[in-house]
Amino acid sequence: MASKVRLYVDHALGQGQSVPLSREQAHYLFGVMRLAEGAVLSLINGRDGAWDADVVKAGKKGGILECSAQTGPLQMPPDVWLLFAPIRKERTAFIVEKAVEMGVSRVCPVQTDFTQSANRVRQDKLQTHAIEAAEQCGGTFVPPVDDLAKLDRLLAAWPEDRQLMFCDEVLIGDRVGLPLVEGPWAILIGPEGGFSPAERDRLRGLPFAHPVSLGPRILRADTAAVAALTVWQQALGDWT
Ligand code: SAM
Numbered sequence: 251m252a253s254k255v256r257l258y259v260d261h262a263l264g265q266g267q268s269v270p271l272s273r274e275q276a277h278y279l280f281g282v283m284r285l286a287e288g289a290v291l292s293l294i295n296g297r298d299g300a301w302d303a304d305v306v307k308a309g310k311k312g313g314i315l316e317c318s319a320q321t322g323p324l325q326m327p328p329d330v331w332l333l334f335a336p337i338r339k340e341r342t343a344f345i346v347e348k349a350v351e352m353g354v355s356r357v358c359p360v361q362t363d364f365t366q367s368a369n370r371v372r373q374d375k376l377q378t379h380a381i382e383a384a385e386q387c388g389g390t391f392v393p394p395v396d397d398l399a400k401l402d403r404l405l406a407a408w409p410e411d412r413q414l415m416f417c418d419e420v421l422i423g424d425r426v427g428l429p430l431v432e433g434p435w436a437i438l439i440g441p442e443g444g445f446s447p448a449e450r451d452r453l454r455g456l457p458f459a460h461p462v463s464l465g466p467r468i469l470r471a472d473t474a475a476v477a478a479l480t481v482w483q484q485a486l487g488d489w490t
Contacts (some may be wrong), residue, residue, distance in 0.1 A: 254302075255283050255291040256385045259393065263317050268306070271313040279389040280308045292321065293298045296392040299323045313351065314456045327353035328435040328487040331412075332479065333356075335365040335441035336398065337471050342367065345439075345475045348396060350383035352479040353488060354393050356486050358436075360401040364443030371398045401438075401449065405456065412436055414459040417478050422462035428485050429460050435486065437470055437478045 257279065261269045264381040279285045289305045293315065300322040307314040332349045336342045336359050349357050357380060359371050376395045382418040384392045408414075419440065438453075445453070453459045458487065464477050 255279065255285060256294065256388065258294050258296070258381045258385050259315075259370050261295060261302075262299045263293055263295050263319060263320075265319075267301075267317040269293065269313050269315040270295060271315065272453070273311050273346055276309060276313045279305070280310070280313065280423065290318070291315070293317065294392075296384070296390070298440060299325060300388075300390050309417040315444055318479050323388060326391055327355050327389075327393070329355050330479075330481070330482060331356040331436040332439070332478060333360045333401070333404070333414075333436055333437040334471065335360055335362045335366045336371045337402075337442060338367060339370055341369070341470075341472045343376070344472050345373070346379045347383040348472075349479065350380050350393060351387045351478065352397075352476065352483060353389075353396060356393050357395040357405065359396065359398045360404060360438075361398055361450055362401045362441055363446035364467075365441045366443070368394075370396055373397045378486065392469075400405065402452070405452070408456070409434070410458065412458060414438055414453075414456070415478060415482060416453050416459045416461045417464055417474055418450065418453075418461040419468060420450070421461055422468060424463045426461060428462055428481060435482065435484055437475075439475045439478060441471060449475045453472075 287305050287308050293301045293303045301317045302319050303315040303317045306316045332354045380395050381392050413431050415437045415438050
């Protein structure tokens with residue numbers, strides 16, 4: 251049996267809840283996915299878990315769904331943020347998509363000294379990528395994607411109890427791993443040009459920042475984001 255179509259809606263979900271569809275959602279469900287009245291699909295809204303819903307009304311410009319049964323609870327990822335310096339558009343989209351699949355609680359694009367692509371960051375587009383990734387991977391939570399923020403401002407207001415996995419390319423080849431400290435975390439990935447000496451000095455002086463090596467080769471920023479999330483999830487996250 252083909253797997254059910256999954257759709258994110260910005261609407262409350264609950265037993266018997268009626269969910270109106272926008273024109274775009276109707277086009278996707280009835281035009282692209284060819285669903286008809288009576289079909290069953292799976293809904294998420296990032297808050298109420300996963301719900302089966304029946305197509306009650308299917309039109310070109312809209313439609314109505316009705317929730318029939320909850321199929322899964324809201325499953326929160328571990329409390330880990332991904333901070334990364336935006337790179338080229340499609341690679342930035344890749345990082346957001348992979349972060350959602352791997353499991354993060356927040357996505358924070360940061361402007362570092364050597365960030366090249368700051369002007370091209372569109373928060374709304376990145377949030378849409380996060381929603382699509384959650385739909386695709388069966389997630390019930392959609393991490394918020396922040397507006398671009400300057401790294402030094404974020405660090406100035408950093409919550410004291412949150413550890414920071416500082417992926418530092420100068421440690422290439424060294425065996426500097428992740429300290430196994432429980433609690434909230436964040437992961438920091440630099441841009442193509444890496445971190446500036448001033449940023450590195452600052453980060454190395456922060457008690458919550460832990461410089462970590464991702465092996466003996468220089469990884470591209472998008473690869474580094476996936477590798478760092480893998481290391482973190484395996485050691486401290488919800489993979490074990
Ligand atoms: N331009 C830098 C250089 O040549 O040394 C490389 C920057 S790398 C493309 C982008 C980011 O990925 C780095 O700032 C770092 O956060 C992360 N990264 C890549 N490889 C890494 C490694 N082996 N260890 C730790 N971090 C790494």
